[in-house]
Amino acid sequence: MRELRRASPALLRWFRLCSSRISCSYGSSPSGTSTIPPRRGDSFGHAKECSRSVFRPRDPRFSLRCPASAPSRTAYDPDFDGFRNKCGGFRCFSSEKTQEFHGITEAQAALMDYLHYTRSFQFTDAEYISMNSPIFLSNLLKKVKDRQDIGRSITRFLLFHPINEFEPFFESLGLVPSEFNQYLPRDLMFLSDDSVLLQNYHTLVNYGVPRTKIGKIFKEAMGILFSEDGILSSKLRSYEEIGLSRTSIIKIISSAPSLLIGDVDRDFVRVLEELESMGVDREWIGRNLSEENSYLWGRMIMLLQFFRQLGFSRREVGALVRRNPGFLLDNSGKMVFSVVGLLAKMGSTKDELSGLFLHFPSIQLESFVNNLRFSLLFLTTIGMEPEDIKEVVRSHPQILGSCYLKTPCSVLTSLSVGHKRLCRIIKQDPHQFKNWVFGMKIDRLPNCKQDHISLEQKEKFLLGLGFSENSKEMKRALSKFRGKGDELQERYNCFVDAGLDPKDVSKMIKLAPHILNQSKDVLEMKMDFLVNGLGYPLDSLVTFPSFMSFTLERVKARFLMYDWLKKEGKVKPNMAPSTILATAEKVFLKRFVERHSEGPKVWEKFKRTVDHC
Incomplete structure (x- = not known):
């Protein structure tokens, strides 16, 4: 019997179904055979009497004689050791995983035996609860010390420690302990004592x-499961009476349980009537509801009326909803109103709005809204004039909403253009957005006349610094420069004027040409902080020009951490700025922050201080 209990749940169930006809040998019986008594009935009606009866574990001296057609398999059979995969074979695990798996299966079998044979649960209920309450089983296994025979240990434990049956019951319904703990009855342990809950549960099943x-x-509709006899059934019948099939009702109440509260929801019925008048059958809403959404039927009515105000006929609204169910069902129409509100601010007319919905692109409504908002942010980031933005959004909302754009910085870099030129390109042809979506390779645009003049200025500037014409060093510097050519000389003079x-400045630019991509004010501010804030000489930039590339926030936070560690005696004084700044974040945390036990806490404090400055 011990070996049998380690077998799969499916095999165990087969043996239980045949238990009334299987011969057993009993060690102390003169005849050598005995008959297992048939199991008790499947009704909850005898639960109270059964709860008073003594639960006797199966005698270990029994040994089942299996029919030849069904050879038993033990937990140690290598062909049986694992889960059956989709192809009909078995997926094997390591011994540790296998032992854990068999521990769970034995616990499930023991709990099912307890619920079915001792507590007189219906077999389907006992099986479902035992197979779908992993947290409860895990806690139950922690209370078992004998790991050699988990099934018998749990059986013995349940003999002397009756469980709160509401816990595995609620968990099997898809709830977690944090959700159902507040609903556990204080004065009840046995599920059969709450006959109203069980009756309504079986009504739904x-x-x-x-x-x-x-x-x-x-x-979401807890009260309905504690309602008196017949109320739940009458509510289900009332929805059948308004023309819904049982399949649709199941889908609807699973998605919107609040419909079971009170009388038949009038707004819901009105939505069905409105859709039916528009040529949409009542079963449509049941087929398209999603359990992920919540539904406000009143807002749906407002949306249907809004489409009528845009100039659509009833039949056209029905066709529109059938073609795009998300208009009505995604957040009960909230997404549509978001699009309308955004385009109304851009100055869109009724005709433009109706044209958008009539020729809506093949994309989820939520994705359309997100893309449209990002496109608007894209246009704002590149510096397009407000009036031009309104014109682009009004005239091409389908394009902006259907394109999942790359970031403005990525597009500018790939095209090798400036903000103004990109604005001109978009105003001339907004369809260019289709070429800048994720997954598309963006080809560099040929230089225009202004770009050619700027390039000549950059080359002239670099030649004046001692760069060789058409050298790799010069090409590298040109690829790093951003902005106009006449701005480079001004930024170069900023370093010279500082002393x-x-x-040395020419050497700095050869090492890190990108330092000239910053404005004069930013360069002066960083040099001032290096000298007056950190106490380093200005000529330290000659060996570490990349200091000018780091943000002041990064510099301040890291040097605050360095100064604190220096006071604690954890780092050497007078470290070079490159050692502190040029290391990656993970390396800095390991080399500096984690040197002190309080380091991580202090580091987070310094970062918050810098962010709020």
Whole structure:
């Protein structure tokens, strides 16, 4: 018997179904055979009497004689050791995983035996609860010390420690302990004592509602499961009377359990009537509801009326909703109103709005809204004039909403253009957005006349610094420069005016040409902080020009951390700025922050201080 209990749940169930006909040998019996008594009935009606009866574990001296057609397999059979995969074979695990798996299966079998044979649960209920309450089983396994025979240990434990049956019951409905703890009755342990809850539960199950969906119904319409006899059934019949099929009702109440509260929801009925008048059958809403959404039927009515105000006929609204169910069902029409509000601010007319919905692109409504908002942010980031933005959005909302754009910085870099030129390109042809979506390779645009003049200025500037014409060094510097060519000389003079030797500045630019991509004010501010804030000499930039590339926030936070560690005696004094700044974040945390036990806490404090400056 011990070996049998380690077998799969499916095999165990087969043996139980045949238990009334299988011969058993009993060690102390003179005849050597005995008959296992048939199991008790499947009704909850005898639960109270059964709860008073003594639960006797199966005698270990029994040994089942299996029919030849069904050879038994033990937990140690290598062909049986694992889960059956989709191809009909077995997926094997390591010994540790296998032991854990068999521990769970034995716990499930023991719990099912307890619920079915001792507590007289219906077999389907006992099986479902035991197979779908992993957290409860895990806690139960922690209380078992004998790991050699988990099934018998749990059986013995349940003999002397009756469980709160509401816990595995609620968990099997899809609830987690944090959700159902507040609903556990204080004065009840046995599920059969709450006959009203059980009756309504079986009403839903027998009606066809999946057991996994009853948990959501319990959370959102808890009162209906504690309603008196017949109320739940009458509510289900009332929805059948308004022309809904049982399949649709199951889908609807699983998605919107609040419909079971009170009388038949008038707004819901009105939505059905409005859709039916528009040529949409009543079964449509049941086929398209999603359990991920919540529904406000009153807002849906407002949306249908809004489409009529845009100039659509009833039949056209029906065709529109059938073609794009998300208009009505995604957040009950909230997404549509978001699009309308945004385009109304851009100055769109009724005709333009109706044209958008009539020729809506093949994309989810939520994705359309997100793309449209990002496109608007894209145009704002590149510096397009407000009036031009309004014109582009009004005239091409389908394009902006259907394109999942790359970031403005990525597009500018790939095209090798400036903000003004990109604005001109978009105003001339907004369809160019289609070429800048994720997954598309963006080809560099040929230089225009202004770009050619700027390039000549950059080359002239670099030649004056001692770069060789058409050299790799010069090409590298040109690829790093951003902005106009006449701005480079002004930024170069900023370093010279601060006191650096022109030859040293030329060396700095050869090492890090990107430092000239910053404005004059930013360069002056960083040099001032290096000298007056950190106490380093200005000529330290000659060996570490990349200092000018780091943000002041990064510099301040890291040097605050360095100064604190220096006071604690954890780092050497007078470290070079490159050692502190040029390391990656993970390396800095390991080399500096984690040197002190309080380091991570202090580091987070310094970062917050810098962010709020």
